[in-house]
Amino acid sequence: MSVNQGQDQPFLEQSIDFDAVAKMRPEFYINAYNIDRHRMQIWNKDEITAAHVRASLSFPFLYAPTEIDGENYIEGAALDTLNFTPFIAGEDGAPAREGDVDTLVVLDILGEDRLIRKPRNLYDAWVRSIITPLVKISKAEQRLFELEHNIDPATGKPRRKMLKVDLMQGVPEQHWPQVLDWSSSNMQLLFDVGYRAGLDFCRLHGDALGVPAKEAPLAA
Numbered sequence: 001m002s003v004n005q006g007q008d009q010p011f012l013e014q015s016i017d018f019d020a021v022a023k024m025r026p027e028f029y030i031n032a033y034n035i036d037r038h039r040m041q042i043w044n045k046d047e048i049t050a051a052h053v054r055a056s057l058s059f060p061f062l063y064a065p066t067e068i069d070g071e072n073y074i075e076g077a078a079l080d081t082l083n084f085t086p087f088i089a090g091e092d093g094a095p096a097r098e099g100d101v102d103t104l105v106v107l108d109i110l111g112e113d114r115l116i117r118k119p120r121n122l123y124d125a126w127v128r129s130i131i132t133p134l135v136k137i138s139k140a141e142q143r144l145f146e147l148e149h150n151i152d153p154a155t156g157k158p159r160r161k162m163l164k165v166d167l168m169q170g171v172p173e174q175h176w177p178q179v180l181d182w183s184s185s186n187m188q189l190l191f192d193v194g195y196r197a198g199l200d201f202c203r204l205h206g207d208a209l210g211v212p213a214k215e216a217p218l219a220a
Contacts, residue, residue, distance in 0.1 A: 012050045022046045025210070026105070027098065030056040031076030031083045035065060040080055041073065042097075059130070081110050081138040084145045087160070099159075103208050104150075105201075106164045110138035114168070114176050127180045161208060165201045167194045 022045050031042045032055035043052050055066040055073035065072035076083060086097040087104065116132050119125035152159050170193040171179060178186055202209065 012053055016050070016053070018049055021048050027101070029083060029086055031080060031085070032056045032058070032066070032073035033076050033079050034071055034073055036071045040076055040085065042083065042085060061130070077110070077134065080141075081134055082106065082108060082141050082145075084141065084149065088145070088149045101160055103161045103163065105209075106142065106162060107167060108138060108142070108164065109167050110134045111142065112168050115180070117177065120177055124180065127182075131180060163201075163205055163208065165197060167197050169193075170196055 024045060027045065029042050029044050030048060030052060031040055032052070033039070034041050041055075051066065051068050054063075055068055056076055057063065058066045058073060059075040059078055065074050067073075087099070087101065089096045089099070110131070113135065115135050116128070119128050146158075146162065150159050150162065151157070168179075171190070175189065179190070180186075
């Protein structure tokens, strides 16, 4: 595999043990858009390396496209914010890639209305100009998936249970103006907030996730 590593997200290897990713219990995916083939590429946990994460974070105008095996990728969320594709049947009648999943956990930070607010300066306005349309697109994609793709036409009931993690619930109110800042302090705060939200979610929904509530970790 030939990869243009560059300096994008230099903290990835320090923060993630990629050798352990494939051994994690839940199934999960990341996506990136192949700008040479003009199609979305989805990788599962058995394929994910630092290069694939960089590709999935290569948002236009912030980072250059990431090159993997001679082909260039940009962030998938720029075109498909929540990556429901593995759970949607193909237009040609092909079954969904993961049609037998009974519980789907949605990690959504883009659907948060509080991301839309008056910018503090020109740089903040530029960042918010990227995020603002994604907030509404994310909401629309969730609604479309729930109403069109997650309903069994034969029974009228949901094909699978959808659980949503409120990753931003713990952001202090006074910090919201700075929540899109590109700084290590903001990254650490949001990591801590998301980690606590994940622990609370596991405690509340442990049974649905195959983790008994008494074994689910508690948020500190």
